Amino acid sequence: MADDVISRYPDLPRPEAPQAIATVRDFVNTDDLETGIDLLVTAVGLSTYLRDEGLLAGTARASRRDLEQARELRAGLRAALVANHDGSGAPVEMLGPAVERLELRLTWGEDGPRLEPSRAGVAAALARIGIAAYEAARDGTWPRLKICSSDACEWAYFDHSKNQSRRWCEYGCGNRAKSRALRERRRAAL
Ligand SMILES: [Zn+2]
Numbered sequence: 001m002a003d004d005v006i007s008r009y010p011d012l013p014r015p016e017a018p019q020a021i022a023t024v025r026d027f028v029n030t031d032d033l034e035t036g037i038d039l040l041v042t043a044v045g046l047s048t049y050l051r052d053e054g055l056l057a058g059t060a061r062a063s064r065r066d067l068e069q070a071r072e073l074r075a076g077l078r079a080a081l082v083a084n085h086d087g088s089g090a091p092v093e094m095l096g097p098a099v100e101r102l103e104l105r106l107t108w109g110e111d112g113p114r115l116e117p118s119r120a121g122v123a124a125a126l127a128r129i130g131i132a133a134y135e136a137a138r139d140g141t142w143p144r145l146k147i148c149s150s151d152a153c154e155w156a157y158f159d160h161s162k163n164q165s166r167r168w169c170e171y172g173c174g175n176r177a178k179s180r181a182l183r184e185r186r187r188a189a190l
Pocket residue numbers: 148149150153154155168169170171173174
């Protein structure tokens with residue numbers, strides 16, 4: 001079943017990205033517009049995803065409320081990635097309430113200050129996703145996390161390009177868009 005659900009992954013391995021970026025990217029990509037498969041439709045789906053990603057340990061199970069919170073967080077993060085893509089830096093209002101509900105605490109260790117989940121279980125798993133976004137923003141990689149320009153795709157991707165100008169994900173959307181534009185120009189020239 002799991003192999004069916006994560007249909008993109010067997011032949012299209014997740015491209016390399018810094019760990020914090022990959023955590024947020026893969027969470028946003030649990031809703032795959034192209035295939036119509038959404039891994040976070042049920043509380044069981046959420047538990048399975050978080051466990052598979054190593055974000056949730058033990059036997060904790062997501063509740064209906066956790067699912068709502070996860071979906072809200074995902075929608076907010078997606079909106080923030082669209083803003084990264086547009087380069088608009090537009091405020092992402094829906095993300096504020098979603099991250100405020102995350103259960104975090106600031107601790108101080110040998111390496112200095114650190115954000116950590118303040119509760120266990122699913123709350124901790126969702127907090128880890130929020131902390132990943134924070135870490136990516138702090139290390140400067142956050143603006144490179146974007147949403148593919150293709151309306152049929154909208155896959156979250158990490159922009160490796162030097163000048164941060166990549167507009168499509170790694171799955172050939174750029175090539176498809178280019179060949180479509182070429183065909184249209186040729187047709188117009190006839
Ligand atoms: Zn794409």
